[in-house]
Amino acid sequence: METRDKLFTEEQYRKQLAGYSKRCKQLESSIMEIINAEKEHIQLYSAPNSNVAYNKTVTLFGCKLNSFLTKYSVGEDMAKLKDDYNNLVKTLTNHWTITGMYVQMLWMLSIGIMLDTDEQNIRILSSMIDNENVNDALYDFLHYCPKKLPHRFS
The missing domain is CATH 1.10.287 (Helix Hairpins)
Structure with a gap:
């Protein structure tokens, strides 16, 4: 390694x-x-x-x-990292709020894109953002980004 x-x-x-x-x-x-x-x-x-x-x-x-x-x-190994990422998404679910965890969500979205995580993880993160009624251009770009990129999310 x-x-x-x-x-x-x-x-x-x-x-x-x-x-x-x-x-x-x-x-x-x-x-x-x-x-x-x-x-x-x-x-x-x-x-x-x-x-x-x-x-x-x-x-x-x-x-x-x-x-x-x-x-x-x-x-x-990237496969192990993807498993860890899935666990991170689960840990974050039901505990994330925009207050105090803005940067962590940026990390999670960015890492998800980097790992080419499955669409379900991006949907989970996106719904957390939507549930908080967040109006943020960077979040918008990142959580809709997979839908715009020419790979399996398209």
């Missing part, structure tokens, strides 16, 4: 990936703890459990996105 981004060595990227993996597992465990507490009607924080779980899920998405970008940089 050849490193795509020469900013760091493969060893440095692998160290970053290990850190992201550990952090993602911690966040997933914490989210499950909150979900289980909520089922038992136990309040774990001063803020409502649902708010804390939402915030941790947004943080988890950021951690997974950073992990994805690091895997791309280190030269990970």
